[in-house]
Amino acid sequence: MNEKSCKLCSNRSSATNFLNDKELKMLEESCVDVKFHKGDVIFRQNALSSNIIFVKSGLVKIHITGPEREQILKIIKGPIYLGIPTTLGDKVNHYSATALMETRVCFISLDSFKDFIASNSDFAYEIITELCKNELGHFDHCVNQVQKQSQGRIAESLCFFAEDIFNELNFSLPLSRQEFGDLTGNSRESVSRILANLNSDGVISLNGKNIEILDMERLRSIRKNG
DNA sequence: GCATTAACCACAG
DNA sequence: CTGTGGTTAATGC
Numbered sequence: 001m002n003e004k005s006c007k008l009c010s011n012r013s014s015a016t017n018f019l020n021d022k023e024l025k026m027l028e029e030s031c032v033d034v035k036f037h038k039g040d041v042i043f044r045q046n047a048l049s050s051n052i053i054f055v056k057s058g059l060v061k062i063h064i065t066g067p068e069r070e071q072i073l074k075i076i077k078g079p080i081y082l083g084i085p086t087t088l089g090d091k092v093n094h095y096s097a098t099a100l101m102e103t104r105v106c107f108i109s110l111d112s113f114k115d116f117i118a119s120n121s122d123f124a125y126e127i128i129t130e131l132c133k134n135e136l137g138h139f140d141h142c143v144n145q146v147q148k149q150s151q152g153r154i155a156e157s158l159c160f161f162a163e164d165i166f167n168e169l170n171f172s173l174p175l176s177r178q179e180f181g182d183l184t185g186n187s188r189e190s191v192s193r194i195l196a197n198l199n200s201d202g203v204i205s206l207n208g209k210n211i212e213i214l215d216m217e218r219l220r221s222i223r224k225n226g
Numbered sequence: 227g228c229a230t231t232a233a234c235c236a237c238a239g
Numbered sequence: 240c241t242g243t244g245g246t247t248a249a250t251g252c
Contacts, residue, residue, distance in 0.1 A: 150232065177241060187233055192242055208241090 006031065011056035011079040011104075015126035023116060030112035036099040043083065045096040051107040053082040058103025059165070059174055063182065064095040072183040074141070075174075077165050078103065084131060100174040145185055152226035153184040154194045155219050158204065162213050170212040198222075 006012060006028040007021065019027060036042055036058070043049060045065060055078035062082075063072045073095060076082065086093045087110065117124045144156055157180070162169055173180065181188045199206035203215045203222070213219055 188241080189234080189243085190232060193232090196242075 009056070013054060013079060013081060013126075015123050015130070018120060018122035018126060019116065023120065026112055026115070027108065030109040032107045034105050034107060036103045036105060038099060038101050040099045040103075042097040042099060042103075042105060043086075043093055045093050047093055048091060049083065049087045049093045050110060052084060052087055052110055052113040053097075054078075054106045054108060055080050055082050056104040056106060058105075059100040060103055061098050061100055061175075061179070061183075062095055063098065070182045071185075072175075072179060074138075075100070075160075075165065075183070081127075081130065084127070148223075149226055150184075150186050150190050151194050151197075151222055152224075153186065154180075154191065154198075155223035155226060157184050158198075158211065158213065158219060159216075159223055161211075162216075169214075169216070170210075173209040173211055175209075 006016065007024045016024065016027065033056075042053065042060065055076065057078040059075065059077050060082060061072050061075050063070060065071075082097055082105070083093070083095075086095060117127065145153060148156065161171055161173065165171075175183065176188075177191045178188045180186075181191045184191070186194070195204070195206050195211075198204045198219075201218075203213070203218050205212040205214055
């Protein structure tokens with residue numbers, strides 16, 4: 001609750017559990033808390049990156065302008081680190097991050113982050129573990145994206161929102177049809193059509209952006225086979 | 227050939 | 240911004 005104190009912050013990362021009081025104080029002094037609204041860009045592709053970013057709460061899309069069109073790489077929900085690879089991996093960002101709803105973010109100075117890595121191996125190990133999990137997730141996602149057909153990818157995303165983001169079968173899609181297409185590698189028209197079909201087949205109940213999953217069994221089956 | 231899948235275009239709310 | 244219909248190209252029986 002206390003926004004000034006990292007020690008008392010309820011949204012802080014698991015890695016910071018390995019920091020002692022003195023280090024937490026250091027973190028506090030090298031950290032700026034910023035609030036973003038829906039549609040605000042947190043950082044932009046090709047711009048210089050110089051901070052470690054931690055999403056305390058909210059929803060963020062990570063997207064990249066590819067050779068053909070826009071691609072949403074993933075959608076993340078706080079609390080989670082954002083963009084460590086693009087901050088440490090190169091001078092400029094390889095992708096953009098945009099808030100999909102009200103989002104609270106901490107910008108942490110790269111110098112203190114590096115200090116923690118250098119001096120606290122538990123902290124470093126925790127960070128590496130998170131990066132590893134991310135890469136594994138990307139591999140799975142990549143194969144699914146390439147090998148499944150349209151409705152399978154849509155079903156996959158619907159399950160993702162229900163199970164990983166909202167923990168609810170009934171939710172409001174935080175994306176336009178175009179963005180949902182960018183996320184699932186479909187045209188916006190295909191997204192409309194497939195959602196309409198799932199609706200008429202009774203798998204989901206569709207009302208604009210409001211979606212309720214009625215038949216999770218069939219949705220899972222479409223995700224698996226389609 | 228014929229069917230299926232999915233993108234592109236156009237047009238209407 | 241969305242939904243729908245027609246068209247078209249690629250792929251697979």
